[in-house]
Amino acid sequence: MQAPRNFKNDFLKHLLLGLHVSRDSSGGTMSLNEREREIKHLADAAMALARGDGANWSRALIAGLAKKENNEAFIGKKLCKEFESIASPHGYHGTSSFLKRKMIMKRKSFNSRLKVKKKGFHSPSSSRVIPSVLARRIVRKRTQVLKRIIPGAESLDGISLLSETLDYVVYLRAQAKIMQRLTRVFGTTMSSHCKERLDFYKCMVANERSVKSERFAVWKLEMGERERDLVVD
Amino acid sequence: MSSRRSRITEDEINELISKLQSLLPEARRRSAGRASAAKLLKETCNYIKSLHREVDDLSDRLSGLMATMDTNSAEAEIVRSLLQS
Numbered sequence: 123m124q125a126p127r128n129f130k131n132d133f134l135k136h137l138l139l140g141l142h143v144s145r146d147s148s149g150g151t152m153s154l155n156e157r158e159r160e161i162k163h164l165a166d167a168a169m170a171l172a173r174g175d176g177a178n179w180s181r182a183l184i185a186g187l188a189k190k191e192n193n194e195a196f197i198g199k200k201l202c203k204e205f206e207s208i209a210s211p212h213g214y215h216g217t218s219s220f221l222k223r224k225m226i227m228k229r230k231s232f233n234s235r236l237k238v239k240k241k242g243f244h245s246p247s248s249s250r251v252i253p254s255v256l257a258r259r260i261v262r263k264r265t266q267v268l269k270r271i272i273p274g275a276e277s278l279d280g281i282s283l284l285s286e287t288l289d290y291v292v293y294l295r296a297q298a299k300i301m302q303r304l305t306r307v308f309g310t311t312m313s314s315h316c317k318e319r320l321d322f323y324k325c326m327v328a329n330e331r332s333v334k335s336e337r338f339a340v341w342k343l344e345m346g347e348r349e350r351d352l353v354v355d
Numbered sequence: 356m357s358s359r360r361s362r363i364t365e366d367e368i369n370e371l372i373s374k375l376q377s378l379l380p381e382a383r384r385r386s387a388g389r390a391s392a393a394k395l396l397k398e399t400c401n402y403i404k405s406l407h408r409e410v411d412d413l414s415d416r417l418s419g420l421m422a423t424m425d426t427n428s429a430e431a432e433i434v435r436s437l438l439q440s
Contacts, residue, residue: 123378145421157418165414257393264396271403281364284371287399291378294406301413308420 123288125296129172134300136168163187169297177289178282182274375399 144160152160167187173180268283269275272290275283372395379398 158415161414161418260393267400298409
């Protein structure tokens, strides 16, 4: 299963725009750590915005981002209209903000250590007697973990959780793949791989040309403004 | 009536499970059985976490690249010209 092409384009657009905007506004005063965190913010925001209100996790991410004051002005620069329509307070189930991810990672490693410990205490006879109970317990625990690592999934259950998981994994994979390509393209020097970069951008633009959208026009305008500022003659 | 509803739901579940399984990178894909629910969940959680780590790492690399790109305006030139054409 693959993420649809319009998502990939939207995500890339949002990400590039965000990267340019942040580069302008920061003015080189950020530490590398802060910069990395900001780019993570951007990547998640871009992913959520590109997904729109089609999934619970994207609505949750957008609502979570809206809460952060720093991000409001920052994200507001990107396609405001779209952002505001999605970031309504009751737009999603659950209250997680993606900032919790770090805490969740720590908690998860603690939990997994706990799990390993507990395994040793189960005597073979008890496992044989009530295997279904044990299996159910494991499934319940793992379901809880799943609910924590998927944004906004805390109040989901059963089939909704499963389909939400499926959706999230598909788009998460696309996010990783596109960022990989972007890193590779940015990583090559201008002189040695000029053609590869040109093709990359051409492809991105060509895909958009076939789809008439107001959002692209807005982005195009903004990108044009940004690039004019950046060019040093 | 209720049995019909649960049959539909079971089909939905099976479809979701098989789709999810096809996404996971592991080669060892067992056919659906009672034991695979826990395994599927575990594989899914691990996969999501590894994807998160990958995105974190890529953000790290991008941040480094963006820092060195600040003075490089040729890139901006290309993007601008492409958008205008």
